[in-house]
Amino acid sequence: MTYRAPVKDMLFDIRHLAGIDQIARIPGFEEAGFDTAQAVLEECARFNEEVVAPLNWTGDQQPSRLRGGEVLTTPGFREAYRQYAEGGWQGLQHPTEFGGQGLPKTIGAACGEMLNSANLSFALCPLLTDGAIEALLTAGSDELKATYLHRLVSGEWTGTMNLTEPQAGSDLALVRTRAEPRPDGAYRIFGTKIYITYGEHDMADNIVHLVLARVQGAPEGVKGISLFVVPKFMVDKDGSLGARNDVHCVSIEHKLGIKASPTAVLQYGDKGGAVGYLVGQENRGLEYMFIMMNAARYAVGVQGIAVAERAYQKAVAYARERVQSRPVDGSLAGSAPIIHHPDVKRMLMTMRAYTEGCRAMAAVAAAAYDAAHHHPDGEVRKQNQAFYEFMVPLVKGYSTEMSLEVTSLGVQVHGGMGFIEETGAAQYYRDAKILTIYEGTTAIQANDLVGRKTARDGGQTARAIAAQIEKTEGELARQGSVAAKAVHKRLAAARRAFLDVVDFVAGQTKAAPNAVFAGSVPYLMLAGNLVAGWQLARSLLAAEQLAGQGEDLDFMKAKVATARFYADHILAKAPGIRDSIVEGADSVTAMALEAF
Amino acid sequence: MTYRAPVKDMLFDIRHLAGIDQIARIPGFEEAGFDTAQAVLEECARFNEEVVAPLNWTGDQQPSRLRGGEVLTTPGFREAYRQYAEGGWQGLQHPTEFGGQGLPKTIGAACGEMLNSANLSFALCPLLTDGAIEALLTAGSDELKATYLHRLVSGEWTGTMNLTEPQAGSDLALVRTRAEPRPDGAYRIFGTKIYITYGEHDMADNIVHLVLARVQGAPEGVKGISLFVVPKFMVDKDGSLGARNDVHCVSIEHKLGIKASPTAVLQYGDKGGAVGYLVGQENRGLEYMFIMMNAARYAVGVQGIAVAERAYQKAVAYARERVQSRPVDGSLAGSAPIIHHPDVKRMLMTMRAYTEGCRAMAAVAAAAYDAAHHHPDGEVRKQNQAFYEFMVPLVKGYSTEMSLEVTSLGVQVHGGMGFIEETGAAQYYRDAKILTIYEGTTAIQANDLVGRKTARDGGQTARAIAAQIEKTEGELARQGSVAAKAVHKRLAAARRAFLDVVDFVAGQTKAAPNAVFAGSVPYLMLAGNLVAGWQLARSLLAAEQLAGQGEDLDFMKAKVATARFYADHILAKAPGIRDSIVEGADSVTAMALEAF
Incomplete structure (x- = not known):
């Protein structure tokens, strides 16, 4: 398996x-x-x-x-x-x-x-x-x-998101696809969309494209963008499929990874206009698209965790079976499986700790989403919504960036074998690289964290999270075990580093935007690092308590060991990141553009 | 271009x-x-x-x-x-x-x-x-x-290194290729070697394989390995090429990167034995191989710098031409080339600072090599040799690890385009991944740094380097510019972190080998980070002085900016790494092997 x-x-x-x-x-x-x-x-x-x-x-x-406009x-x-x-x-x-x-x-x-x-x-x-x-x-x-x-919902048909155009990537203000109203209330859509995941394929009977376009006469920029449904096949009143719509796949990309996923260039309207139906109101497309985007951003964060988990499992399996060199402590006379070597353990623990930390962060974010959407108490919903929204760029940005490191370590554990494609470890390394790019690059996530999630409320949500973390620190202190103390020390230092950065961001975004955005990605990394570490600290607390009740001792011990490793080796980076952000902005922007 | x-x-x-x-x-x-x-x-x-x-x-x-045993x-x-x-x-x-x-x-x-x-x-x-x-x-x-x-030397013929066998990668004690003495003083070689770079190709008239093998009756382990020359074509007395030798390429690997470089599986002796000639004395093969390895390790470090430089140049070119989004400070009314955005600058500066830092480190190491091999004064030779040997694992390990980060950032700067193979940025990301593996993985470099380069002389060379760094700190203090002061602060903190780790490594390698080797790669990263930062600090001193003399002001300003960026954003990581090494060893080794 x-x-x-x-x-x-x-x-x-x-x-x-x-x-x-x-x-x-x-x-x-x-x-x-x-x-x-x-x-x-x-x-x-x-x-x-x-x-x-x-x-x-x-x-x-x-x-x-791609064969004659169809994707196999x-x-x-x-x-x-x-x-x-x-x-x-x-x-x-x-x-x-x-x-x-x-x-x-x-x-x-x-x-x-x-x-x-x-x-x-x-x-x-x-x-x-x-x-x-x-x-x-x-x-x-x-x-x-x-x-x-x-x-x-049944999966009979599939959906797509059509945002990007050749000139409009992160900057959706530049979208040029246009929509012309038809007398029957529908629209005719004309334009070219690129990077459309599963924009064409043979797995379902119909494809429902959600497309950003400008209605004729709409305002410039993002305030003139509307959202349309454009089905691949028209749908008759009785729900049966009708004529082929005027949207066609003209090419698919040759990519570094996720090669099985067809990334389509879609041409709308070459034969008179693709029929599209307005979603919601005109010119509010970006707002609706953000609904999709936010769901997708969380999901892409989970992709990071997912590929990290698989890379970890493969690396562990190889490390158990590959025999090479004697243990440095002389504990075995002959060559040993490489999992005995401290540096291989360090790599595997790094992979595991990142993966479990991000998984824990994503699980807690998901619970907040559920409460935000379904809890009967409005105040509870509101608090959970703020927490969830703060988490989305962290889940997306931090989990995907960590997946680059984890899949790289996965290749490294395999040594020379890792570089041979047939081994399979390299596939995860290649696949993962898209995760920090699509559905908003890490920088776009960081802009969101700085602007909408931190500066807008003056750092209130961020500080509320820090206050929760401080409570966890108190529990760690009360727990008092060696591991809890070690984690406590790193968690407190990371939280303080985070608070310094929150003050910097909340205070300076308007006054010194270049300085704040020079540190936006490091801020995201620090926040993600902290929240994942916090959740592992909570898992340590639970695991030690459950172990005390005699439950599943080996599993609980591994939980504690992972949390402690994360604290000692990953959370320990937080104060350095703080220094880079708060004291290092000038050196990001000092270089003259011509000098690069 | x-x-x-x-x-x-x-x-x-x-x-x-x-x-x-x-x-x-x-x-x-x-x-x-x-x-x-x-x-x-x-x-x-x-x-x-x-x-x-x-x-x-x-x-x-x-x-x-590969076509019929020949590589095109x-x-x-x-x-x-x-x-x-x-x-x-x-x-x-x-x-x-x-x-x-x-x-x-x-x-x-x-x-x-x-x-x-x-x-x-x-x-x-x-x-x-x-x-x-x-x-x-x-x-x-x-x-x-x-x-x-x-x-x-003329390049008419090319050379190869034949170390690895399927069961013998990092662990050369497991080499099984055997050499049988012939009456004429030559040997017959039998065995299979894998991962042989340019083990077969069509660019030169002859290929000179240097091959590790065991003479019949040799001791077990690394003390029974000898080195042989095995030419692809036999060489007659007059230097002309004779019969084809019994070494054949049976396959080449399908790899993640460096695809143009043929990585051969070579079969020796399927037709009665490949003729080989002993290099030096029997059973001293590993020692000679290390001569090659050390030259090759330095050269692979340079490969890391080289691919980082190319990735940087490509990213800069794209960032100047790709227009997307308005500057966050409102300095331009419309969309701007992305090089205007602070996070793009941060990525480019990171790429540049790593590359220049490692290049400076490699240049200084090369100078030490020259003095170590050619200086008339024996004491000068000895000191330079010790310095150079300390540098080799840093140049190899740190420059190649940084090249992974730099080539990854290179893809990232390109956004979605970076993931499309035709863009070319992904090639550097794929190519670079071998650099941390071949000629000794980063862990093998770190073992060398811990064992032969630090513990063996009780940390003496390491501390001598720290003392030189302290002198540079003094010069920064005397220079007194804003940039010099900023760099001074980080350099001093990184040096102190390094010294703590040197004490830990020198003191504990025998007593607690697992603890020390759990931190061996982080130690290498800390040392490389420090030495590269030190050299950039020296370049800052020189650049400010030259600028003071009116020389090439723009270039000197860029040098200063790069050094400062490195200090604020890369050297700033050093204290965190120290903590992980000195206080975090237990958490690397705590996990039970079964629990992974």
Whole structure:
């Protein structure tokens, strides 16, 4: 087996960090307690381990191909996708009203991690469909909902997000795709969209494109962008498929990684205009797109965790089997499996600690999402919404950046074998590199963290999180174990470093924007590092208490060891990052542009 | 032009940091002053920019191929190699006695960087030939020297290093290739060697394999390994090529990067035994191989600098031309080239500072090599040898690890375009990943730094280097500029962190080897970080003084800005690394092996 889902670790987080029992008290989630989580995760693990994971390497070797405007996906993908849809996995988190299972994100996110560990390329198709569903749920008319949502939630049809154009990447103000109103209330869409994930494929009967475009006469910039639904095949009143719409795939990209996922250039309107339907109101497209984006950004963060987990598992397996050199402490007379060597342990612990830390952070963020959307108390919803929104750039930015380091270490553990493509470790390294780029680069996440999430409320949410962390520090002090003390020291130092940076950001964003944005990505890294470390500190507290009750001692010991490693080796970076941000802005901007 | 050699920066280092004028006072190097350096570097730049660099992308797209036991290299490589050999570039640093130019390594290393920036895959062939030349110069008999050296130095023939076998990677004790003595004094070689760079190719008339093997009856382990010369074609008394030897390429690897460089599996002795000639004495093979390895390790470090430089240049070019979003400070009304954005500047400065820092470190190490090998004063030779040997794992380990970060940032600057293979940024990211693996992984470099370079002399060399750094701190204090003060602060903190770790390593390697080796790679990173930062601090001192004399103000300002950025953003990591090493060893080794 090439992948074994870390169900036990996920359930630990869901129970002890995310608090699934609290979530199950929210009206509508009464069935979504720990037992449900366990049952769903175990079934999900089976499906992904057996059906999806074996196609990962195949996808790298036999990527999607374009033949006469049609994309043929990797052999096996169609059948696996059919099983995915039939298993009801697409609808896991979506409303029962449209055929979904209405489970909390806290459970759904764990399932998403499994699918992505199994196969990052395959998982992108459902990931984009989720985004399309979110946008339609929030802003779609009843008619659009009736026409599209059931089919998307069932997985019969898939969704896409069409933002990017050759001149408009991070800067959506530059979008030029245009929409001309038709007399019947629909629009004709003209333009070229690039980097459209699963923009064309053969796994589903229809593709529902969500497209940013400008209605004729709309204002310049982002305030003139509207959102449209453009189906690949027109949908008749009775729901059956009609004529082919005027949107066509003209090429797919030759990429560094996620090669099985077709990245399409889509041409709209070469034959008179693609028929599109306005979502919500004109000129509010960016706002709706952000709904999709926020769902997708969280999901891409989970992709980072997922590929890190798989790289870790592969590295551990190799380190157990590869025999090379004697242990430095002379504990074995002959050559030993390399997992005995301290530096290999250090690499594996680094991989593990990052992965578990980000998983814990994502689980807690998911729980906040569930409370923010479903809790009966408005104040609770509001607090959780603020927390969740603060977490999105961290989950996206930090988890994906860490996945670059983890997948690189995964190759490194394999030595020369890692560089040979057939080994498979290099695929994770190549695949992961897109994660810090799409759905907003790390810098875009950092801008969001600085601007909308920190400066806008004067650092209030950030300081509230720091106050929660301080409470955890108090619990660590009371716990008093050697590990708790070690973690306490690093957590407190990292929190103080974070607070200094929050003061700097909240105080200087208007006065000295260049200085603040010069440190925006380091701020994101510091915040992500801290929050992941905090969650591992909480997991240490829970694990020591459970171990004290005699529960699953080996597992709890490993939890404690991982938390401590994270604190000593990763959280320990935080004060240095603080110094770079608060004292180092000048040196980022000092160089004359011509001198580069 | 895809690459422009940074001749000016190299000459700055060669003059102001490496002290070429001092080297030119060493007997034999009288002609090798600054003017020679300048003339050679300028000629070298022209050749690499025009002939070698354009073949880099071709090599990635049309890698070496195996056809019936013969390797066909990338179209254009044969002709470029012919020009390389005819230009005398292979012999640059080798003795005039064998047809070389006898120039110091201080000049040769800069030329090596250019060749590697131009084309990492192409450059590997000469790199391995250099290693073979070093080994024969040191340990070869007069007959072997007479037969092989002229042809290797001229580039007519190329060399290889044959160490690795499927079961013997980092652990050469496991080598099983065997050598049977023949009555005529030669040996018959039998075995399989893997990962042999340019083990077979069509660019030269003969290939001279240097092969580790065990003579029948030799002791177990590394003490029973001997080194042999095994030519692809036998060489007749008159120097003409004779029969094909019994060494054959059975496959070449499908790799993540450096695809144009053929990585061969070589089979020795399938047809009765490959004829080999003992180099030096039986059972001293490892010692001789280390001569090659040390030359190759330094050269691989230079590869890291080289690929980082090229990635930087590509990223800068893209950042100047890609227009996206308004500047955060509102300094431009419309969208601006992304080089205006602070985070893009931060990424470019990070790339630049790492690259210049490692280049400066490598230049100073090369100067020490020259003094260690050629200075008339024995004490000077000894001190320089100790310094150089300490530098080798730093140049190799730190420069290659930084190249992973730099090439990753290079992709990141390109955004979505970076993930598209045709852009070319991804090639550097893929190519670089081998650098932390071959010629000894980073962990192997770190073992060398801990064991042979630090613990063996009780930390004496390390502390002597720290004392030199402290002198530079004094000069920074006297200089007194804002930048000098900022750098002073970080340099002093990093040096103190380093000294703490040196005490830990020197004191604990015997008593607590697991604890020390758990921190061996972080120690290497800290030491490399410090030494590169120190050299940039020296370059700041020189640049401010030269600027004071009115020399080349823009260039000197950029030097100062780069040094300060390095101090604020890279050196600032040092204290955190110290903490992880000195206080974090337990958490590396705490996890039970079964729990991974």
